[in-house]
Amino acid sequence: MKTYLDCVPCFFKQALEAARIAGAGPRKQKEILDELSRILPSLPLTASPPEIGRVIYGLVNRLTSRKDIYADIKEKSNKLAMSVYPRLKNKVERSSDRLLEAIELAIAGNVIDYGVKNSLDVDKEVKNILDEENNRIRKQKKGVFEYKKFRQALRRAKTVLYLADNAGEIVFDRVLIEEIKRTDTDKKIICAVKEKPIINDALVKDAYRCGVDKAAEIISSGSDAPGTVLSLCSKKFLKIFKEADLVISKGQGNFEVLSGVHRPVFFLFMAKCPVVAREVNCGVGDIILLHHPGTLKTGKGKRGK
DSSP, rough: OOOOHHHHHHHHHHHHHHHHHTTTTTEEEEEEEEHHHHGGGSOTTTTTTHHHHHHHHHEEEEEEEEOTHHHHHHHHHHHHHHHHHHHHHHHHHHSSSHHHHHHOOOOGGOOOOOTOOTTTOHHHHHHHHHHHHHHHHHHSSTTTTOHHHHHHHHHHOOEEEEEOTTTTTHHHHHHHHHHHHOOTTOEEEEEESSOOOTBBBHHHHHHHHGGGGGGEEEEEEEEEESOOOOOGGGGHHHHHHHHHHEEEEEEEHHHHHHOOOSEEEEEEEOOOOHHHHHHHTTTTTTTTEEEEEOOOOOOSSSSOO
C-alpha cells in the first residue's frame, strides 16, 4: 500500500505525540516538527506508511536521545493484557466455535495501538474488548471476514508464520496461537516480532514475557519499522516467510506493507483510519480477516487475481 496525502497530517501528529512521550519540551518539539518538514518532501509517496513512519520515529529517537520511547507504555500494556489472559482463555473454552472466538479476540486486541490511537487508555480499552467483543465483531463480519477460507487454509498448513504487532496485544495473539496449536499439536508455529524498538510494537522480550513461547517459536523479523518491511528483514526470516504454508499477518501496519506481496497472506486487524478503510473497502473500526491470494506477474506485467 502506498502513502496518500491524507497520511501526511497523521505523520506530524505521530511525531508530536512521540516527542511529548519522550519528554521533549516545546522548543525540542518544534525542532522535531521543523526537521520532519524538511525531510518529508524527499520521502516518496510510493513508500508505505510504515516505511515513512520508521524515518519519523528514528528522527524523534535521535533528537531526544531516546532508544525506546514507548518502553513504559509497552510494559503497562503487557501487564494489563496478562491480567485478563485467564478471562480470554475462559471465553475461548466456553465458545461453541473456539477457533472463531480466538480469532475475534485476537483482532479485537488490535485496538491496543498508540501509533494510530495515541490517546488510548489501555485499561479502558481492554475492558471494552471483553465487554463488547461479541456484539461488535459479529455485526461487522461482512465481506471482509473470510473465516471459512481461513479455517480451510489452517487445516492444510503444517507450518504457520504469525506476524505479531503490538506489545500487550500479543497476549491476545497468544490465545489464538494456543488454540491453533491445540487443534493440531504437530503444527509448527513461528511468531515473528520486531528487531528493535519502534512505537509500541512487540519485541522478543515482550513475546517471552507474555508467554508466547509456550506455543510457538519466537523469532525477530529483522525489521525495525512499524510493519514487516521485507527489504529490512533478515535472510532467516525471509526464508521462513517464503516457505511457510500459512502466513497470518496481524495489525494495520503489516497490512500496509504486505498487501501487495506475491505470496498468500491472511490479514487480521482493525481498520483504524479512513485511508486504510478505503483501501479495504470497509468502515473505520471494522474488524478484518482478509485473504490476500498473492500477486503474480503475468506476461503483460499485471497482477494476477
